[in-house]
Amino acid sequence: MSIHTADVVVIGAGINGASCAFHLAERGLSVAVLEREAGAALGSTGRSAAGVRVQFTTAANIRLSLYSLPVFRSFEERYGHDVGYRSIGYLLLVPEARWADHMASVALQKELGAPVEVLDAAEARRRVDFDAEGLAGATFGPWDGVIDPHLACLAWVEMAKESGARFHFGTRVAGIARDPDGWHVRAGGEEWSCGHVVNAAGAWSGEVGALAGLDVPVGPKRIQIFLSAPHDDPRTYPLTIDLASGVYLRSEGDRVLFGLDNLEQAFGFTEGVDPEWLEHVLVTGVARFPWWEEMGVDLRGSWWGYYGVSPDNSPIIGSHPDADRWIDVCGFSGHGIMHAPAAGVAVAGLIADGATSTVDISHFRHTRFGDDVAVEANVF
Numbered sequence: 001m002s003i004h005t006a007d008v009v010v011i012g013a014g015i016n017g018a019s020c021a022f023h024l025a026e027r028g029l030s031v032a033v034l035e036r037e038a039g040a041a042l043g044s045t046g047r048s049a050a051g052v053r054v055q056f057t058t059a060a061n062i063r064l065s066l067y068s069l070p071v072f073r074s075f076e077e078r079y080g081h082d083v084g085y086r087s088i089g090y091l092l093l094v095p096e097a098r099w100a101d102h103m104a105s106v107a108l109q110k111e112l113g114a115p116v117e118v119l120d121a122a123e124a125r126r127r128v129d130f131d132a133e134g135l136a137g138a139t140f141g142p143w144d145g146v147i148d149p150h151l152a153c154l155a156w157v158e159m160a161k162e163s164g165a166r167f168h169f170g171t172r173v174a175g176i177a178r179d180p181d182g183w184h185v186r187a188g189g190e191e192w193s194c195g196h197v198v199n200a201a202g203a204w205s206g207e208v209g210a211l212a213g214l215d216v217p218v219g220p221k222r223i224q225i226f227l228s229a230p231h232d233d234p235r236t237y238p239l240t241i242d243l244a245s246g247v248y249l250r251s252e253g254d255r256v257l258f259g260l261d262n263l264e265q266a267f268g269f270t271e272g273v274d275p276e277w278l279e280h281v282l283v284t285g286v287a288r289f290p291w292w293e294e295m296g297v298d299l300r301g302s303w304w305g306y307y308g309v310s311p312d313n314s315p316i317i318g319s320h321p322d323a324d325r326w327i328d329v330c331g332f333s334g335h336g337i338m339h340a341p342a343a344g345v346a347v348a349g350l351i352a353d354g355a356t357s358t359v360d361i362s363h364f365r366h367t368r369f370g371d372d373v374a375v376e377a378n379v380f
């Protein structure tokens with residue numbers, strides 16, 4: 001059996017693995033991407049709500065968005081690929097108790113250069129109908145919206161291939177050992193010798209780290225998204241989140257996509273759509289969105305997937321403290337689509353230059369857990 005060689009082995013061909021592969025190959029490094037599924041975007045990337053936004057509470061996450069959203073907004077001009085960006089906006093409905101903190105985060109977003117509008121209930125209701133009980137107001141991000149994660153992931157795969165990266169599908173990584181110059185990776189009955197490993201295995205990143213004897217504190221959490229029956233409001237609803245209850249919705253064609261993260265959901269690879277949770281989401285949501293009373297649900301159009309979750313719901317991007325040629329790019333929770341451009345360029349800088357000057361990823365270091373660092377509050 002011959003042993004393949006590469007400067008970098010990227011594990012996982014979701015949106016983050018594809019972005020890393022492109023940015024690394026563009027820097028002239030030889031890249032092999034190992035993906036156990038038959039194609040790209042078949043993990044969490046293919047199951048998201050596709051939202052992109054700048055409305056975060058920590059400077060670190062706002063900066064990732066300020067790098068990433070302009071990339072999505074101009075992707076076609078820059079690279080000739082349509083990634084389906086639509087500026088439908090995120091509309092956050094803010095309860096009185098969170099207003100002061102929320103306004104502080106809006107001030108931070110504006111200071112860093114993110115466009116955000118503060119609306120009263122009447123202005124917000126022009127975009128979607130809701131009951132304003134207990135709300136102090138709303139904010140709207142005009143750059144925020146959606147992309148098509150399949151298109152973006154497949155665009156990076158194609159662009160990475162054009163720059164020389166090789167993708168090996170149906171190739172599950174089963175063993176990883178250190179060697180004097182980097183790593184030895186066993187996958188799909190073949191072997192790769194490489195200088196760096198990039199762990200972009202999403203919710204499976206903890207498992208992949210364990211193959212190399214490394215503790216990568218990222219685990220899976222099931223998230224469900226429900227779809228309404230056809231809905232006849234001509235308006236396109238922004239991605240609207242009731243910060244009081246966590247219930248969210250947005251238009252998806254002539255349907256409404258909606259959900260609520262289950263904070264009690266145990267970690268693990270739990271599968272399927274849970275009708276009891278749907279019932280809870282509907283009962284919770286109807287108080288804010290009374291028109292849900294009449295909204296039919298298309299259970300067969302609803303779906304589920306996994307968040308890869310770190311201890312503070314923000315990603316880990318950078319070298320592992322016990323192995324500096326091992327780069328983790330995982331633990332994005334519900335933000336791994338929107339931050340993939342920044343993650344890819346940062347990882348390429350780390351490996352090609354030993355540091356990244358394009359985006360500040362120092363906050364996302366492995367060793368932050370337990371430190372006194374700002375924790376992101378806008379996690380959904």
Ligand SMILES: Cc1cc2nc3c(=O)[nH]c(=O)nc-3n(C[C@H](O)[C@H](O)[C@H](O)COP(=O)(O)OP(=O)(O)OC[C@H]3O[C@@H](n4cnc5c(N)ncnc54)[C@H](O)[C@@H]3O)c2cc1C
Nearest residue numbers: 012014015016043044045049051173202305335336337338
């Ligand atoms: C319901 C839902 C809604 C979401 N909504 C949003 C949203 O609105 N906006 C947003 O930004 N994010 C959202 N997310 C999160 C987003 O989908 C993820 O953060 C993102 O897709 C992670 O991409 P990734 O490339 O890191 O991981 P993935 O897409 O999961 O890719 C990891 C890949 O690694 C592969 N792999 C795993 N183990 C191995 C192995 N041993 N060998 C080889 N390959 C392996 C997997 O097969 C997979 O293809 C949502 C997620 C869910 C589930």
